[in-house]
Amino acid sequence: MGKFLYFLTYYKKSLLTLLLILIFVWSLFSVQWNADLLHPGGGVTTKQIFQALLAPDLSPEILILALESTWITLVYAVAGMSIAIILAFFFGILASGVLSTSRFNLFAVSGFFRGILGFTRAIHELVWAWLFVAAIGLSPFAAVFALGIPYGGILGKIFADMLNDIPEEPIKALETAGASKLQTLLYGYLPLVRANIISYVMYRFECSVRSSAIMSFVGLGGLGYQIQLSLSDLQYDEVWTFLFFLIALVVLIDAWSNLLRKRMVL
Amino acid sequence: MSESIIKMNNIAKHFERKIALSSLSFIINKGEHIALIGPSGAGKSTLLNILAGITNADSGEYLLDGKSIVNYQKRNIRSRKIGVIRQQFDLIASLPVIQNVLAGKLGEWGFFKSLISLLFPIEKETAARALNQVGLLDKMYEQTSRLSGGEQQRVALARLLVQNPEVILADEPVASLDPARAEDILSLMTELVKDKKQTLIVSLHSVEYAKKYFSRIIALRDGEIFFDLPSEHVTDSLLANLYALKGEAKDG
DSSP states (O other): OHHHHHHHHHTHHHHHHHHHHHHHHHHHHTSOOSGGGSOTTHHHHHHHHHHHHHSOOOOHHHHHHHHHHHHHHHHHHHHHHHHHHHHHHHHHHHHHTTTOOSHHHIIIIIHHHHHHHHHHHHSOHHHHHHHHHHHHOSOHHHHHHHHHHHHHHHHHHHHHHHHHTSOHHHHHHHHHTTOOHHHHIIIIIHHHHHHHHHHHHHHHHHHHHHHHHHHGGGTTOSHHHHHHHHHHTTOHHHHHHHHHHHHHHHHHHHHHHHHHHHHHOO | OOOEEEEEEEEEEEETTEEEEEEEEEEEETTOEEEEEOSTTSSHHHHHHHHHTSSOOSEEEEEETTEEGGGGOSHHHHHHHEEEEOSGGGSOTTSBHHHHHHGGGTTTSOHHHHHHHHHSOSOHHHHHHHHHHTTOGGGTTSBGGGSOHHHHHHHHHHHHHHHOOSEEEEESTTTTSOHHHHHHHHHHHHHHHHHHTOEEEEEOSOHHHHHHHOSEEEEEETTEEEEEEEGGGOOHHHHHHHHOOTTSOOOO
């Protein structure tokens, strides 16, 4: 018995891996492996989609439409991120509790704001979009708020965690030099998280462009909306044109964020 | 007879059930330069933290300039009396040197003044004077993380010059520097405080530096004062006993 227990504890990780593999294999049996698994016309459609990939629609009207939609998508993303950054800045600082003076204060305030941040990011931006479209109709505000609120929740949480992870020596040193809580924020916490938070915001900005494209599926205009329209018309060549614009947008933002990061290396 | 600035009377401190300091008493006069030595775990850092007002003693009386330390709870009042320097982790690496130096003014500045200064440094001359004294005037706008360890410690020193407290406490300020840089910092430190008649209390690992740069040495062992003597009265046999491992003979 003792030997068996020893075996269990010693090989705990390997046993767990084995168990997970078995569960995966078992899950394969619940799939019905017959002809119904694939759509009968699927092969043809796949071929059409790949052919369109090689010959996207580059006619001037489509290019202009793609450019306009890309612009709308980018504008929604930028506006949404601006709201998110403002929310994250204030809520993140309050949620981190770095300004709290007493223990009770720390638990009450940071708990409350961490709760709010959790609530806003628990709901996906697409759901927020539905809610806002239902409430204020198909206006750009719906898209901007739907992006800004959950992204503010995510950014705020990361910001608060970064503030909490800062080494305490430099902050203590500022305090002994006579700095108040707010001054330690200005001269300690914020400069210390600056590089990390900027690089994370840039990554989130990239995500927000994709989200903004997806969100326009609910009818808010932008690349996603055009992709949806073209898909309904089975115009795969147009779909690819729009997708290439989306990819280009994401790649450009990534290049910009790399440029920024290089300049900020500590 | 010079007047006293620090009076410690039966100061004791426990961490959980371990005794960190047991009934320490000593008096320090204005302008004295004191080295605090002793084996690891003797309570040097705890004593410095109590002196700095960061930690409170469990019992005993600590008078700073004639008033109990509890009268110095407000940070910006305390910072005029006492300044602390540790190792170079004390600086904000991502800020320019000038901001790290001007941080010594935060106790005097309000929120908006410090916010403006972060964007457009005010009292540049104060910072320049301090940096000139530590020989780093040309690095004023450099990012602090680009400086070497010894240079960063000089920046920390410049911050203290700007803060200009009456008592300077240094907790192993040269622990992570090579011997040449360490001596450089210690001689600079003792020179600068001499000009302003500040009181200096430094904890050190090196007995050699303690004897060379300080006039009085307080040795701690197991939370008690092992000896408190002028540097020239510290003998090798005293030092051998101070650093002797437990179980080794304590006489001799």
